[in-house]
Amino acid sequence: MDILRIATSGSVDDGKSTLIGRLLYETGQVPTDRMQQIEESSKRRGLSFTDLSLLTDGLISEREQGITIDVAHIYFHTPARKYIIADTPGHEEYTRNMVTGASQSEVAITLIDARYGMLEQTRRHLHIAHLLKMSNLIVAINKMDLVGYERSAFEAIKSEVESYVNQLGASFTLHFIPMSALHGEGVTAFKDGLSWYQGAPLLDILESIKPRNIINAEGQTNFQVQQVLRPRGGDDPDFRGYAGSLRTGSIRVGDEIQVLSTGKSSTVVGVHKWGTELNASGPDQALTVLLADDIDLRRGDALIAKENDLATSRRMTASICWMDEQPMTSRKKYIYQQGSFSTKIMVDQIQGTVNLKNGELKSNHQVLLNEIAKATFKSASAIPAIEYQEGNSTGAFALIDEQSLNTVAVGFAERFA
Amino acid sequence: MKISDFPRSLENEAIYIFRETLAQFERPVLLFSGGKDSITLVHLMLRAFHPLVPPIPLLHIDTGHNFPEALRFRDELVEKYQLTLHVRKVEDTIREKGLQEETGKYASRNALQAVTLLDAIEEFKFDACIGGARRDEEKARAKERIFSVRNDFGEWDSRRQRPEVFDILNGRIHPGENVRVFPISNWTELDVWNYIREEGIALPSLYFAHEREVFYRDGLIWPVSDFIRLSQDESPERKVVRFRTVGDMTCTAAVDSQAATIDLVMEEIAAAEISERGARIDDKRSEAAMELRKQNGYF
Known part of the structure; x- marks a missing residue:
């Protein structure tokens, strides 16, 4: 069964949680006891309608303030497939939580309030969706009821978004929907106010998108080792297996492989899934690989095909999204982590931060919380020279502060020198 | 289904x-x-x-x-x-x-x-x-x-x-x-449930329909045990039930069910109108x- 992972984003108060509540409600996924709970809560708050956003806004402080702070994960299914929604915060202060949710998704739904059009936060979200190379971006122009369901309001915002996305050079497929989540318009159907609209409602668009794991099962063999399995005693004391994840490509017994970091080569003599032998192909298959030779292999090492000419490098240019209160500065050292691979890394030069108005870089000596920037880095150990591409997260990494140990940035490798 | x-x-x-x-x-x-x-x-x-x-x-x-x-x-x-x-x-x-x-x-x-x-x-x-x-x-x-x-x-x-x-x-x-x-x-x-079914993972019998002594409290079916004292207006009865979650006997309510096999349990869950933790008394204390x-x- 397929899973499609979606992230929803938007600005404060433009109705994300209501939209998701509506989606759950209209696809018949709200159990009676949950519905009763939110009906009672709505009444206690003095509302004249059932506030569907209460289905997702969970934390005490969120309900107090009426906004979403952290990513909530919501699950629903249709006869066709399973969906995982990461409902991400709209508030600028919590952009890092939005990035968290979006990085695990391949489709983004961005909400825009029809009364206000594009805001800085919308531009930030479009830019992040572009950096993340999401496959599809759905722009829901919500609260159409508050602009009298006027077609011109929808068209004006649509062309504003289109020209910004063109400027970005984004590769995602763009969809637009006029919507009133509160009144159930544009989610599964267009009923009264929006009956003029000829396009597809949200659920139909979602159902038509092909999940990435079907499209991107191919690629160069890349098996990342998480740990070496060596039993203490037992039936087979000489057993030495490499537990890890087949990121892309395929692997089978008899394959000639090499260790990317050292160039040492060997032959695959076993590909196991908990004792069962198989021919495996990615993406992200949990496997145990056995090799003919006892070569030096460590956590974080990548096994690639022997004929593959993939390089490694200690110099990288990357786009980053900064997620910490302490700014990023030149010459500062961080921990770089990609999957199970870690090394120390230094910010060589900050090339600039992104001006969200026009997408251009402006020179800057530091990067502040929630800013997007481009920088060059120098690493202690060589990094696999894999650029970030759609459907292959191998080129994406996290930066971790050596003192606070917090994850402070997500980065996307663009170039290796 | x-x-x-x-x-x-x-x-x-x-x-x-x-x-x-x-x-x-x-x-x-x-x-x-x-x-x-x-x-x-x-x-x-x-x-x-x-x-x-x-x-x-x-x-x-x-x-x-x-x-x-x-x-x-x-x-x-x-x-x-x-x-x-x-x-x-x-x-x-x-x-x-x-x-x-x-x-x-x-x-x-x-x-x-x-x-x-x-x-x-x-x-x-x-x-x-x-x-x-x-x-x-x-x-x-x-x-x-x-x-x-x-x-x-x-x-x-x-x-x-x-x-x-x-x-x-x-x-x-x-x-x-x-x-x-x-x-x-x-x-x-x-x-x-689907994983348990495909993998044939064994579960405690509590998860499948069985007859046991229960009583009703606040619209929920509670298992009779040494840990809960019944009030005067509550009386035990025998009923065929199963549990959707298994916690303590003091905070896990049963559901009325005839589902004695995993396929029947799955059908029942797919059709159920009460969410999984709806039968957890510990969550009901406040929102x-x-x-x-x-x-x-x-x-």
Whole structure:
């Protein structure tokens, strides 16, 4: 069964949680006891309608303030497939939580309030969706009821978004929907106010998108080792297996492989899934690989095909999204982590931060919380020279502060020198 | 109902998480409650480290209010797979610390469980506690990370959670802190059942329709046990029921069910109108009951 992972984003108060509540409600996924709970809560708050956003806004402080702070994960299914929604915060202060949710998704739904059009936060979200190379971006122009369901309001915002996305050079497929989540318009159907609209409602668009794991099962063999399995005693004391994840490509017994970091080569003599032998192909298959030779292999090492000419490098240019209160500065050292691979890394030069108005870089000596920037880095150990591409997260990494140990940035490798 | 295939990407994800946990922490432990989710975790752990003897011990926080069937099942499982099991009793915490037990009709040891857990973490110096919580269960759980950092008081600070990007799991912590790990975060109740069905995983008999002595309270079906006193207007009766979740006998209600096999259980869940935790008395205390318990160190 397929899973499609979606992230929803938007600005404060433009109705994300209501939209998701509506989606759950209209696809018949709200159990009676949950519905009763939110009906009672709505009444206690003095509302004249059932506030569907209460289905997702969970934390005490969120309900107090009426906004979403952290990513909530919501699950629903249709006869066709399973969906995982990461409902991400709209508030600028919590952009890092939005990035968290979006990085695990391949489709983004961005909400825009029809009364206000594009805001800085919308531009930030479009830019992040572009950096993340999401496959599809759905722009829901919500609260159409508050602009009298006027077609011109929808068209004006649509062309504003289109020209910004063109400027970005984004590769995602763009969809637009006029919507009133509160009144159930544009989610599964267009009923009264929006009956003029000829396009597809949200659920139909979602159902038509092909999940990435079907499209991107191919690629160069890349098996990342998480740990070496060596039993203490037992039936087979000489057993030495490499537990890890087949990121892309395929692997089978008899394959000639090499260790990317050292160039040492060997032959695959076993590909196991908990004792069962198989021919495996990615993406992200949990496997145990056995090799003919006892070569030096460590956590974080990548096994690639022997004929593959993939390089490694200690110099990288990357786009980053900064997620910490302490700014990023030149010459500062961080921990770089990609999957199970870690090394120390230094910010060589900050090339600039992104001006969200026009997408251009402006020179800057530091990067502040929630800013997007481009920088060059120098690493202690060589990094696999894999650029970030759609459907292959191998080129994406996290930066971790050596003192606070917090994850402070997500980065996307663009170039290796 | 057509039962669809279990999405295997969820199994790959869970095993990846188990392996990251063993690689990044010195003293991981699997919090074992005896319920289907923690039984599923044991199965995933065996797979993740095959053919090794399971390298992560289990910790059972025993409230003393268990279903006898669940305890029997636990001991058989430990025996069968050569697992290491630590048991710490809420009863002992109460005695040693002179704590007050809840009294009255709804008395449960749920809140005290967190105290015993935190003590056990300190005693064994566990740095990662693997749990079977799922994001679809409850709205505070919907906001959990896969690696969720707890401070030295065991508290969960929902406003300052670490960003968790792609599948990069950052388990670096300061001394005294620990991480809660949730390998089946992205599974739904139906996914768990589907996996159990496809893999033929054994479960305690409680999960299937059986006849037992029960009574009605607040519209819920409660199991009769030594731990709950019936009021004068409540009377026990025999009924065919099953449990959707298995916690303590004092906080787990049964559902009216004839589903005696896994396929029937799945059909029933797919058609059910009451959500999974709807039969958990501990969540009914207030709208934010789960969040408050999490902040205090509950898993």
